């Protein structure tokens with residue numbers, strides 16, 4: 146078995162653990178943010194509804210800011226207040242409500258899991274972290290621990306990005322914080338620390354501390370309720386540990402939790418020396434041609450053709466303007482021809498590549514993809530008969546477009562198209578777009 150890590154990386158003093166819990170919980174009681182899922186976790190008497198309410202919040206909060214989630218959460222809980230209600234919803238409705246929140250498979254998986262609880266578990270939420278993780282698709286170790294501790298009072302720790310940062314600083318853990326060895330140690334530590342009588346509050350307090358005080362770039366150590374337990378803070382105040390380590394310190398050079406010898410403590414960084422991560426792989430670059438096909442609707446208002454994406458993969462089941470992934474470095478002429486061929490399939494009639502009007506490029510950063518949409522438009526005079534044998538497609542007004550399950554990236558494409566139309570209709574500013582022009586701001590989901 147591997148040797149236990151040196152004492153400075155652990156919480157081995159029960160008195161210190163007790164003091165840290167008390168300080169953190171007292172701070173949480175004073176300073177916690179008022180959030181709708183926290184209210185439900187405390188006021189909802191029905192255990193299954195309570196677990197469901199926490200579950201929805203935890204899934205929405207993955208990779209997404211609290212401020213963004215609140216409105217989505219309230220609308221979701223109003224529409225589907227119970228597992229049974231969600232189980233009866235269609236995927237289309239779920240995607241529509243989720244539109245703009247990003248990482249779309251989360252909503253789909255949540256609904257699939259709700260259906261499973263209703264059909265296979267008689268509507269009863271599993272009550273422990275172990276069962277939640279085992280029985281619910283899409284529920285990993287973190288989400289299971291959060292639901293079990295917050296909804297059902299199970300004394301089990303949680304480790305998310307905020308907790309990783311706080312724990313690495315509290316115990317000067319500078320080895321790669323995304324490595325399985327370090328993550329395992331952090332889970333052990335979270336399980337040691339979690340308060341036995343208020344586990345849900347303790348876990349939320351630790352995450353709240355990471356979100357509001359022990360933030361990534363400029364932590365507010367002076368206001369921190371646990372600074373007296375923080376090794377990184379102590380090190381910032383008192384400088385490097387002595388060259389010859391005492392019994393509390395790590396062995397020289399071979400500690401699995403210390404920063405590598407090649408990356409020593411940088412005093413200009415202070416506590417932000419921790420945590421450290423191995424460099425991320427840069428996102429993959431992709432180019433996609435997309436075309437805003439436009440016709441006049443019955444009242445003269447523009448209508449746009451949207452088509453549904455496949456039910457698996459990136460943005461599964463969402464609607465988009467007809468789009469086509471492009472090879473990198475494709476010449477413009479070839480790009481237009483390929484897009485025209487693609488459109489011909491949807492429209493059932495020949496499309497002249499020259500008729501496609503270039504609008505600009507819209508960049509959208511997904512977590513692992515740097516996506517450039519090369520946007521064209523094509524106004525249509527006559528009607529187009531859509532082939533029902535192809536993927537689902539429909540004509541929508543602008544309002545219907547925004548109410549549909551479309552990604553943020555597609556909303557940016559439409560915005561770029563409208564901007565171009567406005568410029569064209571303005572006598573002063575009317576202009577043609579040049580290739581390479583950025584038609585919409587970069588954004589991420």
Ligand code: SF4
Pocket residue numbers: 311314315358359360364365366367369370371372375377378416
């Ligand atoms: Fe984070 Fe500073 Fe508090 Fe340490 S003292 S836990 S670094 S905010």
